[in-house]
Amino acid sequence: MNLPVPTMEAPPVGVVGLGQLGGSLAAALIAAGRRVSGWDTDPAAREAAAARGVTIGRELGGVVVLATPIPALGTALDDLDVAPDATVTDLGSVKVPVLAALGERFGARFVGGHPMCGTERSGHTAADPELFRGARWAVCLEPGTELPRWLRVAEVALAAGASVVPVTAAEHDAAVAAISHVPHLLAAALAAAAADAGPLALALAAGSFAGGTRVIGSDPAFVTAMVEGNAGPTAAALAAVRAQLDRPWPELVEAGHTVAARSGERRTVRVPLDRAALLALGRAGGTVDRRLAAFVEASLPA
Known part of the structure; x- marks a missing residue:
């Protein structure tokens, strides 16, 4: 007799900083059916997020996403109540210095991330639940990263509509x-x-x-x-x-045109949940597109 395989409920997500990136992420996850709480020092940002269905509060757990400017990342959680088992990630555009600062504080609980999207606009009025749709989201996989925590962060990115690129912070x-x-x-x-x-x-x-x-x-x-x-x-x-x-200008123009005109075709592959295999996928220009039990469904340039 085949018994059904039990499924685990996706952990809640707490978003700290509800401007363009954080507000967009919270809205996208709400639309995807995830439980989302959030906090921002700006009352207007809190009010706008609450109107989109975000539970506003200082108590955060599950996967906690830091969506503040880089200089504020180190202190963003100082006045908040974060569950001791929460996985902490960020949306910062630089990873090595962030890993040095937050990795020291949170250890293996920290998994760096960076969605490659956004516009020249900023603030909570620029929030858009479709901002991450089709975007590439780098999720850092360091030697000490715990794979289950990496997957929790990757699943947040996937739920927001992005594809995940496994990388190290330095890469x-x-x-x-x-x-x-x-x-x-x-x-x-x-x-x-x-x-x-x-x-x-x-x-x-x-x-x-x-x-x-x-x-x-x-x-x-x-x-x-x-x-x-x-x-x-x-x-x-x-x-x-x-x-x-x-370089000679004709040579430069031709080389640049060749890159811009490259084929966008991709092929689908399955990759095991293994650090070396995931990093090899990222280095080859691949993306994780879906979780499949002990594998991920991914795509590579054709």
């Missing part, structure tokens, strides 16, 4: 320096150079300029904290861009 910071942090600096440089070129240049600016400078519309304090918090990898990635600009 994450090197990668995002190239594809996120340097683009913010380049956008700032393009905007400043156009301003120096004068009012005529700005008056003629169209789509390519708008696309190239969009991200520098973000809060300057946020961008500064991001690039300075990842200064070493960002400097290395910026040097690589300078080296590219020294």
Whole structure:
């Protein structure tokens, strides 16, 4: 006789910081049927989250998500009552320094994370339950990470509509320096150079300029904290861009076009719940898309 396999209820999620990222995550998880509580020092953010179905309170358990600015991560939980067995994660755009600070405090209970999404807007009025839909969400898998806790964080990302990229903190910071942090600096440089070129240049600016400078519309304090918090990898990635600009222009244009025109096709694979296998998936450009008992369903570039 085959007995039904018991299912475990997904743990609750507590979100600290209910601005654009935290408010969007809370709303997405509510829509997915997860139990969500939350806290923010801003009464207006608390009120907006409560209207979306979030239980507002200082008592948090299950998976606790820190969605505050990076400088506030270390103290965000100081006045809150966090369950001693809770898994703690964050949404910060830099991982090595966050791991050093929060890993020391929470040990194996901390699992770093970073969803690759967001807009130049900020605050609770920018919250959108669809913000994470189709996004890539890096979830750090360090030598000391407990796999069950990693899975709890990964399942939060999946429930919000994202795909999970297993990485180490160091690999994450090197990668995002190239594809996120340097683009913010380049956008700032393009905007400043156009301003120096004068009012005529700005008056003629169209789509390519708008696309190239969009991200520098973000809060300057946020961008500064991001690039300075990842200064070493960002400097290395910026040097690589300078080296590219020294190539013959036809060669550079062709190389860049080839990357931009690459195929987006992907193939589905199954990957065991094993640290080495998961990290190999991430390094190959793969994503975890669904949990399947002792395996995950994942996709890789075709």
